[in-house]
Amino acid sequence: MSFKMHLLTGRTVAVILLVLLLLGVLYSYIWRHYRDGIFGQEVRPADGSSRVDFTIVNHWFHLVASDYLEYQQPSIVQGRTDVVTVTPWLAPIVWEGTYNPQLLDSIYRPQNISIAATVFAVGKYTKFLRDFLETAEQHFFVGFKVHVYVFTDRPKEVHQVKMAAGRQLTVVPVPGSNRWQEISARRMELIQTLIEEKLQNHMDYIFCLDVDSKFHGRWGTESLGALVAVIHPGYYKDDRSKFPYERRHESTAYVAPGKGDFYYCGGAFGGLLQEVHRLANTCRTNFEADAKKGIEAAWQEESHLNRYMLINKPTKVLSPEYLWQDFKPRNPEVRIIRFSGVIKNYADIRPNV
Ligand code: UDP
Numbered sequence: 193m194s195f196k197m198h199l200l201t202g203r204t205v206a207v208i209l210l211v212l213l214l215l216g217v218l219y220s221y222i223w224r225h226y227r228d229g230i231f232g233q234e235v236r237p238a239d240g241s242s243r244v245d246f247t248i249v250n251h252w253f254h255l256v257a258s259d260y261l262e263y264q265q266p267s268i269v270q271g272r273t274d275v276v277t278v279t280p281w282l283a284p285i286v287w288e289g290t291y292n293p294q295l296l297d298s299i300y301r302p303q304n305i306s307i308a309a310t311v312f313a314v315g316k317y318t319k320f321l322r323d324f325l326e327t328a329e330q331h332f333f334v335g336f337k338v339h340v341y342v343f344t345d346r347p348k349e350v351h352q353v354k355m356a357a358g359r360q361l362t363v364v365p366v367p368g369s370n371r372w373q374e375i376s377a378r379r380m381e382l383i384q385t386l387i388e389e390k391l392q393n394h395m396d397y398i399f400c401l402d403v404d405s406k407f408h409g410r411w412g413t414e415s416l417g418a419l420v421a422v423i424h425p426g427y428y429k430d431d432r433s434k435f436p437y438e439r440r441h442e443s444t445a446y447v448a449p450g451k452g453d454f455y456y457c458g459g460a461f462g463g464l465l466q467e468v469h470r471l472a473n474t475c476r477t478n479f480e481a482d483a484k485k486g487i488e489a490a491w492q493e494e495s496h497l498n499r500y501m502l503i504n505k506p507t508k509v510l511s512p513e514y515l516w517q518d519f520k521p522r523n524p525e526v527r528i529i530r531f532s533g534v535i536k537n538y539a540d541i542r543p544n545v
């Protein structure tokens with residue numbers, strides 16, 4: 193073999209190796225993106241505290257609209273001026289008139305999303321179930337896959353509601369209690385367990401709702417977000433010093449005076465499974481830590497939820513349209529009441545007062 197040939201072969205081999213190397217890098221780069229795009233990205237909590245792995249469903253971050261849908265031109269200079277529609281951390285605050293329901297539904301419908309809803313009816317609270325379930329059929333994510341989980345100690349009293357195709361109900365038996373505070377507080381633990389054992393990798397979103405309420409108007413895709421909180425109808429015009437946060441230092445739900453964004457409802461919250469799992473896990477752990485010290489936060493899990501949301505900002509905030517109270521006259525900025533707590537006689541329905 194001549195010296196020239198030798199040089200040529202050496203150079204060719206070097207070029208081939210370089211090309212192979214480049215192809216390798218390119219392949220792993222493309223594969224990683226392809227895999228993340230198709231299968232979602234695996235996330236493990238940094239603290240390793242949780243037993244579950246979730247798959248981030250990337251579709252939520254990618255909004256595809258139909259080319260054929262015609263809708264009103266959006267404006268950036270005209271819109272609602274009587275209410276604030278964005279938080280200081282730039283999460284939307286959902287009010288009637290700030291979104292186009294047809295456009296939103298047309299984006300989410302092809303994604304085939306599924307929504308779990310939890311509702312607790314322990315003791316005499318089963319009497320609220322019928323109205324809750326029937327009105328949910330009329331207004332809650334109509335046309336979408338919905339799975340309602342009813343937690344109750346009286347499964348026989350769960351009313352059979354005719355549900356549309358793609359919607360179903362599961363009854364989860366739970367023990368009764370002679371303290372309403374315990375029933376209310378235990379919800380977080382049961383929600384956490386439900387997500388771990390039944391929902392992960394089957395559902396996309398979850399909403400946790402009070403049973404003593406009825407739907408009166410649309411609650412749909414506009415409410416979707418990673419972590420979703422509802423502003424309490426009782427305090428939304430008040431200074432934060434008046435919010436009924438837990439004010440004792442010893443409690444893990446403590447919020448210092450001069451702190452707080454909004455006062456959120458314990459009766460409605462939701463979001464992506466992994467976000468709600470983290471919330472439920474944290475609130476339950478904190479609730480238990482308090483219990484060990486003999487402390488029960490002022491408004492049980494609502495206090496813990498408010499502490500959580502102060503630190504972990506909700507990515508979407510729902511206006512009080514999403515949880516009004518029947519006894520409150522409607523304020524002018526509330527153009528529609530979508531979900532509202534019914535008037536109830538606590539002495540009649542709670543196991544203790
Ligand atoms: N709850 C229940 N049985 C009880 C007390 C409470 O099932 O004896 C559940 C029920 O889902 C209820 C929620 O806990 O909607 C919160 O309690 P409640 O609605 O009485 O609190 P409020 O909305 O009046 O603050």
Ligand code: MN
Binds near residue numbers: 403
């Ligand atoms: Mn309630």
